[in-house]
Amino acid sequence: MIEIKDLHKSYKMGSNSLHVLKGLNFSIAEGELVAIMGSSGSGKSTLLNILGMLDEADSGTYDLDGVPIKNLNETKAAKYRNRFLGFIFQSFNLINYKSAMENVALPLYYQKVPRKEREEKALKYLAQVGLKEWAGHLPNELSGGQKQRVAIARALAAEPKVLMADEPTGALDSKTSYEVMDLIQKINDEGNTILVVTHEEDIAHMCKRIVHLKDGVIVEDKKVEQVRAAQYVK
């Protein structure tokens, strides 16, 4: 599903440049649930941004579902993001003046899905994350966990090939974190490919594979025994 070779990325900070990714190689197959771990500054968010086409690599190749991702103009990148990827952010990034249902329906708007169908689908995915009765509420009327579930529903609504979660539990307490991870595991159980960036050990072990990043290189890439989050959720 995802194939990267010799990926480099550096940021210019005034006169000196900061080499963040130093030649990464790995691939992710369909249906995997991969955690990308590392302390802050290890380059994990940068990697996710490049994988998510929110940022560009300086060199190296990146194939997504057999499509080479390079030299994208903004319009093309937007279309690929819309078709291939669903994002879950640490800070939720919901549009605050739109209701939960409208937020979930937004990616479908950019897919030019008719309004009625959009709303039906949005409700369906809200039901899947257990928030159907909150459909008409604005984000600031929801708790953090609820907001993240709305964001997950939004990421799912576009029916993407890969879900990318950047510290999805970073702003949540541990109980809510497990609820969110439980949801992510269930989505993965249905065959969706999911990438989770995290620095929390317990969250990483709820995935099926952990890629450990340190100072811009992969120091460890191992399959793990998945810890089910459901057991912590009552």
Next chain:
Amino acid sequence: MLNRDNWKEIFETIQKNKLRTFLSGFTVALGILIFVVLFGFGNGLINTFDEFFGDDATNVLYVFPGRTTMPYKGYKSNRTIEFDNSDLADIEKNFPLFLEYITPRITRQDTVSYMNESNSYTTQAVGPSHQFNEMTIMMKGRYLNAQDIKNKTKYAVIGRLVEEDLFGAKNSMGKYIDVGGSSFKVIGVFQDDGGDNEERIIFIPYTTRQLIEKNTDKINQIVVGFKPEIGYAGAMAFDKSLDKFIRSKKYINPKDQNGIFIRNVADQLKQNQQFARVLQIIVGFVAFGTIIAGIIGISNIMVFVVKERTKELGIRKALGATPKAVIGTILLESVFITTVSGFVGMLIGIVILSSLGDKLKDFFITNPYIDMSIAISATIVLIIFGAIAGYVPARRAARIKPIVALRDE
């Protein structure tokens, strides 16, 4: 781009961001409102100006006799030129193409009294057509007519203020007043927009004046009204040929500056029009400034709006909004708001102007108005510049990498 779904999205955004909508709408509405009102006031100023200078007819030549300073055809210099009744007839006969009316004017200062009231007034001995020249408006009775001239009647037409001075609240019609020792019957009272002095005049038939002055046929001024359709160039040509005609009839050297004088109001009219044009330019300048201020205002708002929405735009981009969609969203929204509020501001301005009417006459603003076409073009200009002002930051926002936009808190 313009399907129903997009509009719905835009309406929702507008509805849910009331403060933002209000701010940009208010700026545009206020800009247009001020523009319309200022421009209208300018026009009101021009109206007042026209009223001040427009009370006398402008298609008139005044011919005054003078004293020659050059000898000519056997006549010595320093000879006093005088007009008489035959000159009237000759001019009438020779310029039928140009002439609309002709009237003599003999101006005297007389003591005028009625009962115990007495005062000094200007009397003008004139012909019936003098009424057109001064645009005299009759309040009561009638003006002098051809019969009065023929019969040399002792009738007088007095100004509104003459009646007020001499008769107080009483009616002057049919009463006899004493004008310089002769008794005249008041047959009419007039008013004139030209100010108080113009309403302190007494008109009598010129033939009567000549009779009083030892039955002379001399007249001291000739007022010639020409047809307005001959225009400015025609008036100047008429002026010249009339001058030539009188000089040859009275044996005045064509180069003599002082033999006769012709005052051409058409010349004055042109100056007045120039002054009005300068006023118009000043008004246009002020209005232009207002529009510029409006454009700057809406530009600021648009920069602010885009800045405020940076994060939202980043989210939209992460979810698959193309740059075109981002720009389109911002532009359609701003154009919609500016259009609606622009026309609202314009209508309010027009309503204000039309409700003012004469209320600001004390400030030299009469009947302020604005041409619909100017108001609408100004509104459209503001909408277009609002769109351009929105486009620049929108394009920049569309170019920002979503990751940068998302980091924006």
